[in-house]
Amino acid sequence: MKSLFKVTLLATTMAVALNASTAFAAPAAAKDAAADTKSAAANKDAFKSDDQKSAYALGASLGRYMENSLKEQEKLGVKLDKAQLIAGVQDAFAGNSKMSDQDIEKTLQEFEARVKNAAQAKMEKDAKENAEKGKAFRDAFAKEKGTKTSSTGLIYKVEKEGTGAAPKDSDTVVVNYKGTLIDGKEFDNSYTRGEPLSFRLDGVIPGWTEGLKYIKKGGKIKMVIPPELAYGKTGVPGIPADSTLVFDVELLDIKPAAKQDEKAPAAGEEKPAAAQK
Incomplete structure (x- = not known):
C-alpha cells in the first residue's frame, strides 16, 4: 500500500x-x-x-x-x-x-x-471579504481628526511625537505594542507579556518600518496597515489573508547600529511576533 x-x-x-x-x-x-x-x-x-x-x-x-x-x-x-x-x-x-x-x-x-x-x-472567499471590510475600515479611519495617509497607503495618527531623532532602517528599536484585526480581535500584545521587544527596524513588515519613522524616542503612534504593507494574500497564523492590521505602538528606545555593521542584523535580535517579515 x-x-x-x-x-x-x-x-x-x-x-x-x-x-x-x-x-x-x-x-x-x-x-x-x-x-x-x-x-x-x-x-x-x-x-x-x-x-x-x-x-x-x-x-x-x-x-x-x-x-x-x-x-x-x-x-x-x-x-x-x-x-x-x-x-x-x-x-x-x-x-x-x-x-x-x-x-x-x-x-x-x-x-x-x-x-x-x-x-x-x-480562504479565497474570506480573503475577498477581508479586503472589502479592510478598505471600508481604512477609509473611515482616514477621516478621523489627526490622521495622515502616506503615499504607500499607511494611515497613522501620531499621538505623541517623542524627542530626539527618528529611527533609521539600521537602528534597533525597543517598543511596547498591541496589534488587533479591524474587528478588535487581538493577535499580539507586548503589554500582556509584560516586557517590550527589541528588533531591527528593517527586519519587520513594511508598515512598521515606515510607521515608526514618524515618531521619536518616547513617541506613540496608531497605525492602520493595509494588507500590502503587512501579510498580503498569504496571512499568518492568527492573521487571515488580506487583513488590515491596527497597531498601537510606543517607541521606548532607539539603539543606532554600529557603523561597520549597518547592513547586517544584530546577533540574537528579536522581532515582534506579529510584525516579522
Whole structure:
C-alpha cells in the first residue's frame, strides 16, 4: 500500500481540516471544573484495570477528535455522515469492512482533494471579504481628526511625537505594542507579556518600518496597515489573508547600529511576533 494508507484511517481523513493537538485539547477545555469532578466521581469504579482505563481514554480522545473534525469540515461545506464513520470503525475492528484496502485508499485520496478544494475556496472567499471590510475600515479611519495617509497607503495618527531623532532602517528599536484585526480581535500584545521587544527596524513588515519613522524616542503612534504593507494574500497564523492590521505602538528606545555593521542584523535580535517579515 502507498504511504497514504499506512497511516491510520483517522489521521488520513481528518488531519487536512484540523490540527490534531488542538482537536484533542479543545473538548477538555470546554468542560468546567465542576462537571469534570462530577464525572470523575461517577466513574471512579467503572474500570477494572489500568488497561481498561487507558483503552477508554484513547477511545474518548479519538471520538472527540472525530467530532471536532466533522464540525471543522462542515464549516467548509463538507458534511460527512457520522453514523457511517462510526460504522466504518466498528467494521474495521470486526474485520468485516465493506470496502477493500484499494477502495479505502482511493476514497480517502478523493476526500482529501475535496477538503483541500473546499478549504481553498473558503480562504479565497474570506480573503475577498477581508479586503472589502479592510478598505471600508481604512477609509473611515482616514477621516478621523489627526490622521495622515502616506503615499504607500499607511494611515497613522501620531499621538505623541517623542524627542530626539527618528529611527533609521539600521537602528534597533525597543517598543511596547498591541496589534488587533479591524474587528478588535487581538493577535499580539507586548503589554500582556509584560516586557517590550527589541528588533531591527528593517527586519519587520513594511508598515512598521515606515510607521515608526514618524515618531521619536518616547513617541506613540496608531497605525492602520493595509494588507500590502503587512501579510498580503498569504496571512499568518492568527492573521487571515488580506487583513488590515491596527497597531498601537510606543517607541521606548532607539539603539543606532554600529557603523561597520549597518547592513547586517544584530546577533540574537528579536522581532515582534506579529510584525516579522
